[in-house]
Amino acid sequence: MKTLIVYAHPEPRSLNGSLKDVAVSTLEAAGHEVRVSDLYAMNWKAVVDAADFGGYATGPLRVVPSSGGAYDAGALTPDVTAEQEKLLWADTVILQFPMWWYTMPAILKGWVDRVFSFHFAYGVGVHDETRYGERFGEGTLLGRRAILSVTVGGPQSHYTDRGINGPIEDLLFPIHHGILYYPGMEVLPPFVLYGADRISGGEFEDAAKRWKERLLTLETTAPIAFRRQNSGDYEIPSLRLKEGLEAPGRAGFRLHVRD
Amino acid sequence: MKTLIVYAHPEPRSLNGSLKDVAVSTLEAAGHEVRVSDLYAMNWKAVVDAADFGGYATGPLRVVPSSGGAYDAGALTPDVTAEQEKLLWADTVILQFPMWWYTMPAILKGWVDRVFSFHFAYGVGVHDETRYGERFGEGTLLGRRAILSVTVGGPQSHYTDRGINGPIEDLLFPIHHGILYYPGMEVLPPFVLYGADRISGGEFEDAAKRWKERLLTLETTAPIAFRRQNSGDYEIPSLRLKEGLEAPGRAGFRLHVRD
Numbered sequence: 001m002k003t004l005i006v007y008a009h010p011e012p013r014s015l016n017g018s019l020k021d022v023a024v025s026t027l028e029a030a031g032h033e034v035r036v037s038d039l040y041a042m043n044w045k046a047v048v049d050a051a052d053f054g055g056y057a058t059g060p061l062r063v064v065p066s067s068g069g070a071y072d073a074g075a076l077t078p079d080v081t082a083e084q085e086k087l088l089w090a091d092t093v094i095l096q097f098p099m100w101w102y103t104m105p106a107i108l109k110g111w112v113d114r115v116f117s118f119h120f121a122y123g124v125g126v127h128d129e130t131r132y133g134e135r136f137g138e139g140t141l142l143g144r145r146a147i148l149s150v151t152v153g154g155p156q157s158h159y160t161d162r163g164i165n166g167p168i169e170d171l172l173f174p175i176h177h178g179i180l181y182y183p184g185m186e187v188l189p190p191f192v193l194y195g196a197d198r199i200s201g202g203e204f205e206d207a208a209k210r211w212k213e214r215l216l217t218l219e220t221t222a223p224i225a226f227r228r229q230n231s232g233d234y235e236i237p238s239l240r241l242k243e244g245l246e247a248p249g250r251a252g253f254r255l256h257v258r259d
Numbered sequence: 260m261k262t263l264i265v266y267a268h269p270e271p272r273s274l275n276g277s278l279k280d281v282a283v284s285t286l287e288a289a290g291h292e293v294r295v296s297d298l299y300a301m302n303w304k305a306v307v308d309a310a311d312f313g314g315y316a317t318g319p320l321r322v323v324p325s326s327g328g329a330y331d332a333g334a335l336t337p338d339v340t341a342e343q344e345k346l347l348w349a350d351t352v353i354l355q356f357p358m359w360w361y362t363m364p365a366i367l368k369g370w371v372d373r374v375f376s377f378h379f380a381y382g383v384g385v386h387d388e389t390r391y392g393e394r395f396g397e398g399t400l401l402g403r404r405a406i407l408s409v410t411v412g413g414p415q416s417h418y419t420d421r422g423i424n425g426p427i428e429d430l431l432f433p434i435h436h437g438i439l440y441y442p443g444m445e446v447l448p449p450f451v452l453y454g455a456d457r458i459s460g461g462e463f464e465d466a467a468k469r470w471k472e473r474l475l476t477l478e479t480t481a482p483i484a485f486r487r488q489n490s491g492d493y494e495i496p497s498l499r500l501k502e503g504l505e506a507p508g509r510a511g512f513r514l515h516v517r518d
Contacts, residue, residue: 010308013319046305046365049269060272063357064412064456098322102437103362106305106369113365136423153323157497164395164488164498166512171433173425178361197323229423238416239423252511253425 001032001219004090008097008108010040015151015196015204020096022208023149026215035086039107045079046110052077068118076117083115092218093146093185095175098196099153102171112179121183132236136177137228139184145218146180147188148172149211151196159194168192173253177226186223225258260291260478263349267356267367269299274410274455274463279355281467282408285474294345298366304338305369311336327377335376342374351477352405352444354434357455358412361430371438380442391495395436396487398443404477405439406447407431408470410455418453427451432512436485445482484517 005023009016020036027034037044050057053076056069070076076084087093097104104112116122121141125134134140150172152159159168168190169176176187191214193199193207214221227233233245247259264282268275279295286293296303309316312335315328329335335343346352356363363371375381380400384393393399409431411418418427427449428435435446450473452458452466473480486492492504506518 010306010322011320014321040306040308044306046369047269047299047303048359048364048366049299061270062273063269100307101368101371101375102433103368105307106365106372107307109360109362109368110305110365112360116360155497157499160499161510162499162514164493164500164515165437166432166515170429170511171437174361174430174433178424178430234423238414240416240419240421241423249508249510251420251508252429252513254511255421256423256425 001027001092002090003027003032003034003092003094003218004037004086005034005094005096006037006039006108006111008039008095008105008111014098015193015199016096016098018204019149019151019193019208019211022211023094023096023215026212030216035089037083037086037111039111042079044107044111045114046107048110048113052080052114064118064123068123071117071119080114080117083111084117084120087115087141087144091144093144093180094149095146096149098151099171102165104175116179116183124183127237129236131230132234132239134184135182135229136226137181137184138230139182142184144185145188145223146185147214147218148175148190149193150190151193153197154194156192156194159192170253176224177253177256181224181226187226188218188221188223227256227258260286260351261349262286262291262293262351262353262477263296263345264293264353264355265296265298265367265370267298267354267364267370273357274452274458275355275357277463278408278410278452278467278470281470282353282355282474285471289475294348296342296345296370298370301338303366303370304373305366307369307372311339311373323377323382327382330376330378339373339376342370343376343379346374346400346403350403352403352439353408354405355408357410358430361424363434375438375442383442386496388495390489391493391498393443394441394488395485396440396443397489398441401443403444404447404482405444406473406477407434407449408452409449410452412456413453415451415453418451429512435483436512436515440483440485446485447477447480447482486515486517 007020024034050061053066053070057066097108158165180187241255246255266279283293309320312325312329316325356367417424439446500514505514
């Protein structure tokens with residue numbers, strides 16, 4: 001297994017830093033290759049701007065064609081190109097981050113915004129009567145598996161079916177489905193550590209043990225059964241789920257997961 | 260009306276720049292005061308790190324207590340303090356941004372991550388048997404209204420009840436409920452412009468007209484009827500919605516909106 005860990009926390013001695021270290025040591029001890037993108041240590045540039053696209057930046061700046069033009073010409077910046085190469089090298093991708101304001105920290109969002117360029121992560125494949133590009137089950141990153149490892153400040157009950165924040169699987173759906181599954185990766189159920197602001201040493205040991213078990217079964221864990229876009233489940237080009245396919249009572253994001 | 264527009268696009272001549280300009284001119288022509296935080300023009304620092312907290316950064320860095328300590332001492336950085344003052348000055352807040360990967364661009368997420376500090380936007384109020392802090396309907400920004408103005412590349416059908424991306428109201432829920440309603444703001448239904456990558460001049464004129472109508476009714480538009488956390492609808496401290504309160508068939512994020 002070749003694993004890329006994208007890690008987003010400013011403090012190496014944090015819970016997130018410790019979970020990243022657990023992943024590196026566990027996977028390497030099991031004979032796997034591991035690379036880490038430590039976004040804070042890399043001083044990762046979080047913000048998309050014209051400088052990302054060199055001579056391919058349109059004027060006025062239009063992000064999509066500029067991104068695609070620079071990608072096609074091999075002219076994206078070296079930091080972005082290096083991350084795209086790591087994604088192509090990997091067969092497994094772990095995103096390790098604290099949930100801040102119900103999603104990823106800005107530095108990690110900026111990794112997505114810049115690395116997932118046009119013609120690399122989106123704008124791939126043809127559009128015709130049966131296909132709407134290669135995405136949601138197809139795409140550049142097909143054949144790879146991804147998993148989120150997320151720390152959450154609040155307790156689990158706040159993130160359950162009736163919890164005030166909404167169910168954790170719905171909060172993570174835009175990342176799972178919209179960022180990871182979109183360019184072709186299979187997505188495993190997340191590893192979520194609740195109560196992260198008040199964790200004791202013994203609780204950390206328990207969490208590390210559970211995380212190790214997940215790490216050692218990444219190759220055999222069943223992914224979330226998202227529906228493939230071009231499988232016949234959706235009308236083209238409206239991309240609405242065809243009537244009658246859903247399980248009774250299922251709505252919203254959950255329509256897009258098979259039974 | 261005193262309106263703060265937080266605007267996140269790198270190109271002034273973009274659709275987002277034009278919608279921001281429409282908002283400024285429309286509101287000022289109607290006699291309102293407007294301030295704009297143009298995050299790209301301000302070269303906004305998107306990434307939370309120890310430098311945000313000066314001498315109040317704990318070692319090892321723990322973001323929550325460092326943020327609260329610096330806020331309490333008036334020692335947050337001047338850029339963050341200025342944004343907090345603008346939020347307190349405003350009675351209406353507009354976030355103008357393109358949807359990138361199903362949420363806000365990194366620069367705007369970094370505005371939230373840094374400006375919404377501990378003791379300002381969260382960690383406010385007491386916890387007891389009937390109250391779990393002041394949030395979701397109470398908090399520092401109570402009495403203000405907020406609205407998202409979002410451009411989306413894809414067509415509307417992809418974002419409807421059965422659309423492959425999920426319903427737009429669910430994609431925006433973590434921002435509406437988790438970022439804007441959390442510190443006390445009422446949230447108006449969003450202004451969403453679909454097909455933004457392929458819009459014609461005539462279509463823009465139509466959109467600008469619809470946006471002007473929304474801008475001129477910000478004071479009278481009914482907000483999204485999110486449930487108040489401390490209103491009796493939730494068990495304390497599990498913060499699970501009490502049984503029997505929901506409309507039939509409603510689940511997930513929509514449980515937290517009253518009928």
